Amino acid sequence: EIVMTQSPATLSVSPGERATLSCRASQSVSSKLAWYQQKPGQAPRLLIYGASTRATGIPARFSGSGSGTEFTLTISSLQSEDFAVYYCQQYNNWPPYTFGQGTKLEIK
Amino acid sequence: EFQLVESGGGLVQPGGSLRLSCVASGFTFSSYGMNWVRQAPGKGLEWVSYVTGTSSTIYYADSVKGRFTISRDNAKNSLYLQMNSLRAEDTAVYYCARLYCSSTDCRFDFWGQGTLVTVSS
Numbered sequence: 678e679i680v681m682t683q684s685p686a687t688l689s690v691s692p693g694e695r696a697t698l699s700c701r702a703s704q705s706v707s708s709k710l711a712w713y714q715q716k717p718g719q720a721p722r723l724l725i726y727g728a729s730t731r732a733t734g735i736p737a738r739f740s741g742s743g744s745g746t747e748f749t750l751t752i753s754s755l756q757s758e759d760f761a762v763y764y765c766q767q768y769n770n771w772p773p774y775t776f777g778q779g780t781k782l783e784i785k
Numbered sequence: 786e787f788q789l790v791e792s793g794g795g796l797v798q799p800g801g802s803l804r805l806s807c808v809a810s811g812f813t814f815s816s817y818g819m820n821w822v823r824q825a826p827g828k829g830l831e832w833v834s835y836v837t838g839t840s841s842t843i844y845y846a847d848s849v850k851g852r853f854t855i856s857r858d859n860a861k862n863s864l865y866l867q868m869n870s871l872r873a874e875d876t877a878v879y880y881c882a883r884l885y886c887s888s889t890d891c892r893f894d895f896w897g898q899g900t901l902v903t904v905s906s
Contacts, residue, residue, distance in 0.1 A: 723892055
C-alpha cells in the first residue's frame with residue numbers, strides 16, 4: 678500500500694499571500710495524484726488531477742506540480758473561501774486508493 | 786446538474802448491520818465506476834470500496850473486507866453498501882464518489898454530501 682504524507686499539518690497564511698502545500702508518496706505514483714478541498718460540513722471537492730490539471734471550474738490561482746513521489750499544491754493569492762482542509766490522493770497503484778492525512782489551511 | 790444523494794445512515798449497535806444507498810442523477814450512472822469513501826469524526830479520508838459500471842469488478846479496503854458488500858442497481862441509478870458486523874471504528878461519514886476516467890486519467894470527480902454512521906451501544 679502506498680502511504681501519502683502531507684506537510685505541514687497546519688499552515689497559517691494571510692489572505693492575499695501564497696500558500697504551498699506538500700504531499701509525498703512512499704513510492705512513485707507517476708503523475709496519478711489528485712488534490713481535494715474540504716470545508717467544514719461539506720464533501721470533498723476535486724481541485725487538481727494528473728498532478729497539475731485543474732478540474733472544471735477551479736480558479737487559476739490553484740496550481741499543482743510534481744511527479745514521482747513529491748507533489749505541491751500552490752494557491753497563489755489566498756481568498757477567504759480558500760481556507761479549508763486539503764487532501765492529496767494517489768490513484769496510480771490501487772486498490773487501495775490512498776489519501777494523505779490532510780493539511781489545514783487557516784487564516785493567519 | 787450532477788447529483789449524488791446518500792441515505793441510510795444512523796445509530797447502530799456494535800455487531801449490527803446497516804445498508805447505505807446513494808442515488809445518482811444528471812449523468813448516465815451505468816457508465817461510471819463508483820466508490821464509497823468514509824471519514825471518521827475529525828479524521829481524514831479513507832477509501833472503502835469500488836465497483837465498476839457493470840459490477841464486473843469489485844474491490845474493498847482490508848479494513849472492511851468480509852464485512853461490507855458493495856452493489857449497484859443501474860436501473861434505479863443506485864449504489865449500495867451493505868455493512869455487517871459493525872464496529873466502533875466504522876463510525877464515520879460515508880460518501881459515495883463517482884470515478885471519472887478519460888483516455889489518460891481517472892479521478893473522483895464528484896461526491897455526494899455524505900451520510901453519518903454511528904456505531905455505539
